[in-house]
Amino acid sequence: MSSDRDVVVQRASQLWSMLNGLCQWDPEAYRSFVEKQMKSGMEYYEPPRMESCICTDILEPQGPLYINICSWKRVPALQDSSKPLPVYAGSLEADTKEGGPSVVDIAFNPEVLKKCRKNKAEMTQVYMLAQSFAQQHYGIQLASWYTIVSSSPRNSPEDLHRRLGFQQQQVNPDKQSDAAGQSPDSLLQKITSLRLDKENIVGRPVVRKKGLIEVISSTTFKQPEKPEHKLEVKAGAEGFPCKLELTVELPKITSMSEWQLKMSKEDVLLEVEDIYLLLLDFPNAVNENSTVAIFNKKNRRLTVTADIL
Known part of the structure; x- marks a missing residue:
């Protein structure tokens, strides 16, 4: 079983991955998001x-x-x-x-x-x-x-600060976007919602680097869709919940190499670039180290199971 530190590192990795994708996918939305977090950070550190x-x-x-x-x-x-x-x-x-x-x-x-x-x-x-x-x-x-x-x-x-438990902190201007006092989970949810709710996007810049030369072109970009899925709690022999089973229909992919699956104790993130995006909270905490993912190429169905803690 991984430690709480591992969970935090995993959340942070997801956060930076999504930020990097948003920066490339829509620089204007990325700039607006960072500015909003900077403002939230400054407000968070304002004293009572x-x-x-x-x-x-x-x-x-x-x-x-x-x-x-x-x-x-x-x-x-x-x-x-x-x-x-x-x-x-x-x-x-x-x-x-x-x-x-x-x-x-x-x-x-x-x-x-x-x-x-x-x-x-x-x-x-x-x-x-x-x-x-x-x-x-x-x-x-x-x-x-x-x-x-x-x-x-x-x-x-x-x-006043002592009784209310407020600690005055210095905010580095170069890192104000990190000062919002929010967990990677909440930021990840915001970025995901931003990506799903964005409308009227006609193209996505694709950047290929070779040496010092950048070649920039455009390709048609469609919003990633939320795939059909079912999340079930399986009971053991004694009738107590023992396993979570997530079934996801992925008719547009043919190989396991096309999707990225990230699990934690509380949630799962499934992403197929430009095609599918699914972020779910679990009804029960799970042991992410017990995760088993099986992709049925014939039915194009992904089944993920994990033991309930």
Whole structure:
């Protein structure tokens, strides 16, 4: 069984392979993708900021509690009004003296706070939500009232960052596209979607190098299609899931050398350049070292099996 490091290396290899393909296939889409990741990276490393503060009382043990309302781009924006509002809470910091003030930081997405600041009633709801969340999250009993205050004890940016677990990092300008804080899996999904969703492509540049001479021509390029497939969980003698079986119909290929198959514990990537592209998540984690792939030339069907962990 391969280590987690092997899985990361495999994901990174897939990512760079897809990036390289996208760069050749559509340079403009590649440039746009990298710029977007650079922007995401810069936003990811932006620190949380304190916007306002309320003060209430902890009833047992008694003492004041200051709740810092913070904005932080790492907190997701609200996508669906019918779902709970995303918040992020830092550690509860109590004063060393008995009855001294305690401080906690609760972060919201900046767009949420920007919208609520325009309406006093909505901002009041934010304060009440923060108070209720603090009470439930930390298991403390709070007074029903609160007052808006100008600041709280221990409210320096360093204190705020420490309680929220934010570490200031320097971003290398030459490597900002790597700073988005995203896994190779998520980037791979984005590149794959970009490639599948791209429309109205009339040609793909083909570059052949011989010495210092480049010969560039165009060939007709069709979007790779998602092949027909079936993913099944096979049960063992005792009725427990023991094996995953993936069957893929590949009528347009004749040889195993035409396709590339990359497996991990969580997913599989099958690619036939310019013809097929299939990326699937597994319902169960598998042992990628147990993978067996058999291609039936007569039926042009690929069968892949792997043991469930």
